[in-house]
Every structure is written in structure tokens, then in C-alpha cells.
Amino acid sequence: MNKKDRASTEPSTEATETLLSHLIELRDRILRMFLAILVVFLMLFPFANEIYTFLATPLMVHLPEGTSMIAIEVAAPFLIPFKLVLLLAVVLTIPYTLYQLWAFIAPGLYKHEKKLAMPLVASSTALFYLGMAFAYFVVFPLIFAFFTATAPEGVAVMTDISRYLDFVIMLFIAFGIAFEVPIATILLVAMGATTPDKLAKKRPYVIVGTFVIGMVLTPPDIISQTLLALPMWVLFEIGLLLSRIMEKRKAERLAAENEGSDPDGGTPPGGQSGGSRPGGTPKGGPGSGGGTTPRPQAAAAAASAPAASGTKAKSDPNAPAPDTTDDYRPMTPEEMDAELDRMERDEAERAKADAPDADENTPPLTPDPSPASGRGEKAPPP
Numbered sequence: 001m002n003k004k005d006r007a008s009t010e011p012s013t014e015a016t017e018t019l020l021s022h023l024i025e026l027r028d029r030i031l032r033m034f035l036a037i038l039v040v041f042l043m044l045f046p047f048a049n050e051i052y053t054f055l056a057t058p059l060m061v062h063l064p065e066g067t068s069m070i071a072i073e074v075a076a077p078f079l080i081p082f083k084l085v086l087l088l089a090v091v092l093t094i095p096y097t098l099y100q101l102w103a104f105i106a107p108g109l110y111k112h113e114k115k116l117a118m119p120l121v122a123s124s125t126a127l128f129y130l131g132m133a134f135a136y137f138v139v140f141p142l143i144f145a146f147f148t149a150t151a152p153e154g155v156a157v158m159t160d161i162s163r164y165l166d167f168v169i170m171l172f173i174a175f176g177i178a179f180e181v182p183i184a185t186i187l188l189v190a191m192g193a194t195t196p197d198k199l200a201k202k203r204p205y206v207i208v209g210t211f212v213i214g215m216v217l218t219p220p221d222i223i224s225q226t227l228l229a230l231p232m233w234v235l236f237e238i239g240l241l242l243s244r245i246m247e248k249r250k251a252e253r254l255a256a257e258n259e260g261s262d263p264d265g266g267t268p269p270g271g272q273s274g275g276s277r278p279g280g281t282p283k284g285g286p287g288s289g290g291g292t293t294p295r296p297q298a299a300a301a302a303a304s305a306p307a308a309s310g311t312k313a314k315s316d317p318n319a320p321a322p323d324t325t326d327d328y329r330p331m332t333p334e335e336m337d338a339e340l341d342r343m344e345r346d347e348a349e350r351a352k353a354d355a356p357d358a359d360e361n362t363p364p365l366t367p368d369p370s371p372a373s374g375r376g377e378k379a380p381p382p
Contacts, residue, residue, distance in 0.1 A: 025104060026104060029100040029101070029103065029104050030100075032100055033093070033096070033097045033100055036093045036096050036097070037089050037090055037093050038089075040089040040092055040093055041085060041086055041089040044085045044088060044089060045082070045085050047085075048081035048082060048084065048085045049081050051081065051084060051085060051088065052080065052081045052084050052161070052165075055084065055165075055168060056069060056161070056164060058136070058140035058141050058144050059140070059144045059148075059159060059164060061141075062141075062144045062145050062148045062149075063148060063157055063158075064148065064156070064157060067156050067157055067158050068158065069158065069159050069160070069161050069164065070158050070159070070160055070161070071160065071161050071162070072160050072162070073162060076160075076161055076162050077161075080161050080162055080165055083165065084165060087169065091132075094125055094128070095125055098121050098125060102117070102118075102121060116190065120183055120186070120187070123182075123183060124180055124183045127176075127179040127180055127182070127183065128176040128177075128179065128180065129176075130179055131172075131175035131176040131177070131178060131179030131180075131231075132172045132175060132176050134175055134179070134231065135168075135171045135172055135174075135175040135176075136172075138227065139171065139175065139224060139227045139228075140168070140171070142223055142227065143219070143221065143223050143224050143227075146221065146223050147221075167219070170217075171218065171224070174217035174218060174228060175228060175231075177217075178213070178214075178217070178228055178231065178232045178235070179231065179235060181232050181235040181236050181239055182235050182236070182238050182239030182242060183239070184239070185199065185236060185239030185240060185242075185243055186239055186242055186243050186246065189243040189246065189247065190243075190246070195247075196240055196243045196244045196247060199240055199243075200240060206233070206236055207229075207233055210228075210229040210230075210232040210233050210236070211225065211226075211229040213228070213229070213232065214226065214227075214228035214229035214232070
């Protein structure tokens with residue numbers, strides 16, 4: 001490969017600098033994310049045991065008397081609160097993490113994409129937190145009361161702290177994702193993948209799907225499955241309602257834009273929407289053709305009519321005055337031919353009147369019959 005081919009395949013200096021600047025910016029923003037998580041973790045770590053106790057409260061209030069939670073592994077009393085605080089720091093810094101991602105990708109988005117992305121990011125974060133709160137305050141008390149009440153006689157319910165943390169994290173993630181159903185519905189409608197009417201027709205399948213998802217994401221009990229499926233169904237209906245409102249506003253905005261671009265109420269350019277034609281001629285008047293717009297040939301003939309009529313008035317004083325009731329009346333082919341002949345005669349008469357008197361005795365020039373001569377010469381006198 002010669003130098004010219006190598007230079008054509010290598011990226012330009014500007015492209016390399018742009019890529020490096022983007023990579024440096026991405027590295028800086030990722031470092032900021034980790035730094036924020038580290039700061040929140042260091043702030044919460046001294047309260048790790050209290051935070052775990054607060055998380056285990058829905059189970060501990062339903063434990064039988066004389067029982068408590070246990071730690072099977074040796075390092076579990078230290079590692080489990082440490083793990084909980086680290087996960088909590090990640091969850092609490094989600095808004096800042098999303099802001100850093102948004103600041104990185106926002107310069108490459110269009111204006112309408114930015115306008116749609118910001119509310120979706122904010123609402124999705126709020127819904128995720130709402131799903132976790134619903135799981136802690138509504139679901140946990142019900143399912144833990146059910147589990148402890150159905151324990152066989154002689155079985156002491158003493159849950160391991162590690163197993164409990166894994167269980168509640170799974171429920172937090174399941175309910176947090178399940179509460180994103182309205183966002184998913186709005187995105188599908190906004191991208192044009194479906195319409196609110198089509199989604200409404202598929203409501204039975206959606207209901208069955210919510211129960212299937214609840215069965216997969218939750219423990220194998222009917223209570224947690226139902227408590228996850230019912231909110232998903234309600235949130236689907238909310239997303240369907242919001243998508244209908246969004247589509248209605250979009251249609252109104254498009255209608256307003258169309259009205260603004262066509263202030264005459266939809267009349268095409270060059271047409272007439274009123275009851276009269278230009279020049280004050282009433283609709284349906286003589287030669288108006290029922291108020292229709294004149295053809296281009298008629299307009300050209302009408303434009304030449306004033307000059308032609310003025311010439312005719314000079315040459316023929318007794319000629320009738322032209323009809324000016326409709327300036328756009330087209331001329332017939334016979335009238336056009338007669339007008340052209342008259343203009344030619346007038347032009348010939350003016351040229352003859354302006355030309356100097358010619359010598360009648362001067363014979364006209366005749367071409368030389370000789371093939372060697374290419375010029376015309378005077379003929380010999382008779």
C-alpha cells in the first residue's frame with residue numbers, strides 16, 4: 001500500500017481529536033458517577049446496621065416470640081450490612097447518574113427528542129422509587145405475615161440475614177421494573193410501533209401477561225404474584241390513558257400548524273375562495289366561467305388585449321370600443337389570427353411610411369449565374 005492509499009484510509013486529524021474528546025468526556029462522567037456513589041456510601045456506612053434493621057422490620061414484626069434472624073456465615077454480620085449500604089448508595093445516586101448520561105448524549109439529540117427524553121427520564125426514576133416503596137410498605141407486610149402464619153407446627157422461623165437480603169432485593173427490582181409499564185406504553189406509541197386503540201384491543205393478553213410476569217419475578221406464592229400483577233395492570237391502563245392524551249395533543253398541534261400555514265382556510269395558491277374575482281367582477285358574471293380561475297393562455301391573451309385595442313383605435317377610429325367588463329376574457333383563435341394580421345399590416349405601413357423614397361429606375365440586384373462567383377452583382381441595363 002502506497003502513501004496515498006494509506007492516507008485515504010486513515011482517519012483525519014479532526015475526526016481523531018473529536019473521538020478522543022468524546023472518550024475523555026465519557027471517562028470524566030463515569031468517574032463522577034463512581035465518586036458520587038462513593039460519597040453516599042461513606043455517608044451511610046456508619047449507619048449500616050440501623051439501615052438493615054429498618055429493612056428487616058416487615059419480617060421481624062411477624063416472627064414468633066422467642067425467634068429472631070440469624071447469620072449462618074462467619075462474615076455475614078459485617079458483609080451483609082456493607083452490601084446493603086453499597087446497593088442503597090447506587091439506588092440513591094440514580095438521578096445523578098442519569099443526569100451524567102443525559103449530559104453526555106444530549107448534544108447529539110434533536111430538539112423534539114430532548115423535549116421527550118427529559119420527562120421520560122424523570123418519570124421513570126420516580127416510578128422506580130414508587131415501585132420500591134410499594135414493595136416495602138404494602139407487599140412485604142402481607143407476604144411475610146402469610147409466610148410466618150403458614151409455617152408447620154414445630155418449625156421455628158429463623159431467616160438468615162443473607163437470604164433475606166437477596167429476597168427483598170429481588171422484590172425491589174421486580175416492582176421497580178413493573179412500575180415502568182406506563183413509560184413503556186408511552187414510548188411504544190411515541191415511536192409509532194402501535195396505537196392506543198390497538199393496545200386497548202389487546203387488553204386480555206396484557207392481563208394474562210402481567211400474571212405471568214408476576215409468577216416469574218416473585219416468589220412462588222399467589223399473594224406476591226397478585227400484588228405485582230394488579231399494579232402492572234393498573235399502570236398499563238394509566239399509560240394507555242396518557243398515550244391517548246399525547247396523541248390528541250399531537251393531532252391538535254398538527255392541526256394548528258396547518259391552519260397557521262394556510263390562513264385562507266385551505267384555498268390553494270392562486271385560487272379564489274370568495275364570491276368575487278380580482279378586479280371586482282362578481283362571481284358568475286359575463287365571461288367569468290362561474291368564478292373559476294382563468295387559464296394561463298387566457299391570462300396571456302388578456303394581458304396583450306390593452307395594447308392591441310389601443311393600436312386598433314389609432315388605425316380604425318370607427319371601430320367599437322373593446323369590452324372591458326372582464327379583463328380576463330380569452331380570445332378565440334379567429335380573433336387572435338385577425339389581430340395578428342392587423343398588427344402585421346400596421347407594422348408594414350409604419351415601416352413603409354418611415355423608409356426614404358427609393359429610386360424606381362435603379363434595377364434590383366440579381367444573383368450571378370456563374371458558379372465561380374458567390375456574390376450578387378448588378379444586372380446589365382436593358
